[in-house]
Amino acid sequence: MNGRRCKPSGLSEPTRLRLLSATGLLEIPKPAYIQRLVELAGDLLRAPIVLVTLVDVDRQVFVGERGLSDEASRAGETPLSHSFCQHVVTSGSPFVVNDSSENPLVCDNPATKELPVGAYAGFPVAVGEQVLGSFCAVHYEPHEWTALELRVLAEFAEILSRDLENQLELEVEKARSDALRRSNEELEGFARVVAHDLKEPLRGIEGCLNAASNHLDESPPIARQLFSHASASALRMTELLQALRDYSKLNKLMEEFTEVDLNQVCDEAVADLRALIRDTGGDVSRKGDLGLTYGNPAQLRQLMQNLIQNGLKFSRPEITPKVEISVVDGQLQVQDNGIGIEPKFHRAIFDVFRRLHRRSDYPGTGIGLAICKRIVELHRGEIWVKSDLDTGSCFCLTLNSSPADEELEPTFESLF
Structure with missing residues (x-):
């Protein structure tokens, strides 16, 4: 069977939930392009219901739908008790049911009678290895899914998955670029502090040491030794500040x-x-x-x-x-x-x-x-x-x- 194989996941897995939220698709309005994918898939499959769902911890949200009743379409979601798509998420793989009354995972699902769902085929809509939901089709009566029908669903699910990945990657790159810019600005600001605020008092210390050097001949040996240590420390500090400034400037290409x-x-x-x-x-x-x-x-x-x-x-x-x-x-x-x-x-x-x-x-x-x-x-x-x-x-x-x-x-x- 075609279709992306992903990591099985609990519905409450933190990474999955963060990605789910990052898509922004749990809130309305839904993107028009997803609805167009659903309509096209429906025309090809001739299935009465085609859905794109995202599965949250306690509900499944319809991101695109064709064939639902007006009431279900307005609601835009169902509780997990009515969700077939949750099994796509938890297994990380396609979930195909030819006769829902004979499948132990869904035979008692209220949707089998209320919609009704006689047959179901859903493929992972995923970001990376994390399954967020399903691209699925439903028949009211039992239905033997053909290889071509399953391939169509797999292709549409993959198209949508790649689009979500691209969108999230753009957002991540923008966030990373903004963070890098802020980091560089902070580092350059620190370099300015090093160059000015810290160097100024250091110059004062060096000036005092230079003035004191004129009186070393009159000083006892211990004073001359302390002066030597202080001069070496001041020189060392100057070298360290310059080295740190050079390091901070590397982020800005010349x-x-x-x-x-x-x-x-x-x-x-x-x-x-x-x-x-x-x-x-x-x-x-x-x-x-x-x-x-x-x-x-x-x-x-x-x-x-x-x-x-x-x-x-x-x-x-x-x-x-x-x-x-x-x-x-x-x-x-x-x-x-x-x-x-x-x-x-x-x-x-x-x-x-x-x-x-x-x-x-x-x-x-x-x-x-x-x-x-x-x-x-x-x-x-x-x-x-x-x-x-x-x-x-x-x-x-x-x-x-x-x-x-x-x-x-x-x-x-x-x-x-």
Whole structure:
């Protein structure tokens, strides 16, 4: 039998009820296009009654109907005691009855005598795997449903299901876009606070420290030591505020995405890090062709710089730092021979301000890899690390390679 197979569900299942409410179809007026589908199905099936129903916790609502009495049509719904369609919802599959008097699920249903319902065939109207109701047809007398009749009902149910999915997806995308816009505005507002409200008092502290430095020769050793700690802390705070500001600005792309040559990005990043490479005695090489991608050139350059810098900084004593950039199995990889990372920290290292080592051993703000992760996410990719202690680290990432690539469609159950 044709027809969408869905997840069996209790009528009170929360996700189903949220989706049911989100359609807006439990209230009048009903969409005219659904009534047109019902009329067309009725013409094809030559059944006296054709319905589109949505099944709530205590009632079934007629979203489209043909053949009901004037009284039933005005009521627009029936209690569950009269519902055949509830069995489509609870089973998650088509419910076909050739003779209602012989089916144990519905033989005692009041509708078998009041309508009357001699035969029934209903197919799931669903969003994702959640069945909201049924596209169904009724005969007053027992009726042997043909394969063609069942196929017609299945096709109409699928058409309506896809339309509801598309409508809800548009609403979800709009809500998501609005939420993202608000989040970006809040983040940019926070960046302004960081840049101004917090930097101003910090400048005052630095000014006082500079003034105090003129009198250090007259101060006891403990005062000079405290001054040194205070100066280092002020410098550290300045670096952290700037790093946080840089992170918050990532949500606002500096220019439109374009085709980017990763070979050029890599070469420019290495050129920018000449001083660090010289100071560490490191060896940075590009192996093979890195190919093209689609993205923001400035952000991809920052991504490459951060990963190379990470490999040079976290090196093992007495071992020349080496960083190799290549593409393996479609993944951009940045491999180093540094101190490595325990597997239990493989996810945590991408958190903002997460550090695994003392600042005195490896200086930095602890935000570099968080920036890398955010840049990759903005390019609809993924980043992860393969590493263990004293074995070096290999940062692997995928990037969007074409402007035509689309984000994965969300499941409706995860959105409501």
